[in-house]
Amino acid sequence: MSLWLVILLAGLLTFGTRLSFILLLDRIKVPDWFRRALRFVPVAVLSAIILPDLATHNTALDLSLRNPQLYAGALAVLVAWRTKNILLTIIAGMVALLVFQALLRIL
Amino acid sequence: MNESTTPTTPRHKFWRGVRDEAPILLGVAPFGLIFGALAIDAHIAVPVAQAMSSIIFAGASQLIAAQMIATGTSGLVILLVVFVVNLRHALYSASVAPHVRHVTLGWKFLLAYLLTDEAYAVTITHYNQEGDPANKHWYYLGTGLTLWTTWQVSTAIGIFIGAQLPQDWPLGFVLPLTFIALVVPALKDKSSVVTAITAALVGVMTFGFPLKTGLLVAAFIGILTGLLVEGRPK
Numbered sequence: 001m002s003l004w005l006v007i008l009l010a011g012l013l014t015f016g017t018r019l020s021f022i023l024l025l026d027r028i029k030v031p032d033w034f035r036r037a038l039r040f041v042p043v044a045v046l047s048a049i050i051l052p053d054l055a056t057h058n059t060a061l062d063l064s065l066r067n068p069q070l071y072a073g074a075l076a077v078l079v080a081w082r083t084k085n086i087l088l089t090i091i092a093g094m095v096a097l098l099v100f101q102a103l104l105r106i107l
Numbered sequence: 108m109n110e111s112t113t114p115t116t117p118r119h120k121f122w123r124g125v126r127d128e129a130p131i132l133l134g135v136a137p138f139g140l141i142f143g144a145l146a147i148d149a150h151i152a153v154p155v156a157q158a159m160s161s162i163i164f165a166g167a168s169q170l171i172a173a174q175m176i177a178t179g180t181s182g183l184v185i186l187l188v189v190f191v192v193n194l195r196h197a198l199y200s201a202s203v204a205p206h207v208r209h210v211t212l213g214w215k216f217l218l219a220y221l222l223t224d225e226a227y228a229v230t231i232t233h234y235n236q237e238g239d240p241a242n243k244h245w246y247y248l249g250t251g252l253t254l255w256t257t258w259q260v261s262t263a264i265g266i267f268i269g270a271q272l273p274q275d276w277p278l279g280f281v282l283p284l285t286f287i288a289l290v291v292p293a294l295k296d297k298s299s300v301v302t303a304i305t306a307a308l309v310g311v312m313t314f315g316f317p318l319k320t321g322l323l324v325a326a327f328i329g330i331l332t333g334l335l336v337e338g339r340p341k
Contacts, residue, residue: 042231043293043299043302043303047329049322085288
């Protein structure tokens, strides 16, 4: 298979996945529990991305107390909760990461 | 389109989407840079690398595909991996579907193409906060196009500066931080808090699953737990 064909097909598959329910939900009657489940989609998917991201170092899981990303992430959660400000959360998290990295190097 | 002076005109909604997406770009641009640099590092031709960003247009799967192309993986395996890694978009599709019911088929195709993690997260947050249904699709177009442009430009810059990118900058950390900033304010009741904690913990436990399928398992278990905690509507 040529590389161009692979990329084209990969794009079509991804597009089809993205289009799937946008088209389907028009045609089928959706049960009530499904509708209620949709409310939890963003929280569930993003949370399932966030914690494994914080807990990994160079694609290996690191749940030890020496992983600075866990502390910086916890602080970012606190800032996001108190301020609801995206930019502030990012800045606080990045600064915290640099500080915790430096601290853990000394300790 | 009807252009009145009320704050829900298509133009107003579009620019609101652009504005709301802007802080997220801090998290996305480094990834575009990394992808572009990595693709060139993997000896992928410049037009192919750029085409991956515009045709596949899904960061995580592009990074994985680039690595597989570099190691000479067969086309069929690459397709399977990209498909599975991008399956979470079906959940996003179901989630935004009720909000874009009324738009034309052409709009549906356009918005589906623009349905990325970061455009979805900002758009659904806005939809859940504001009841006003007028010209919602323009808001989504604003977030989607902003993200699309950033992804294409940052890929191009990554291709251009290639391996000169410093390896030890923790730029990749910005993305989980932006997701934290989006999720935490949405945790307004017990069931969503339980959903978040469950999905996060299962996500760590299933981290070793092949093709990032752990993410799907974690999301499903999180959603199920949320439904159970919420209980039947009275």
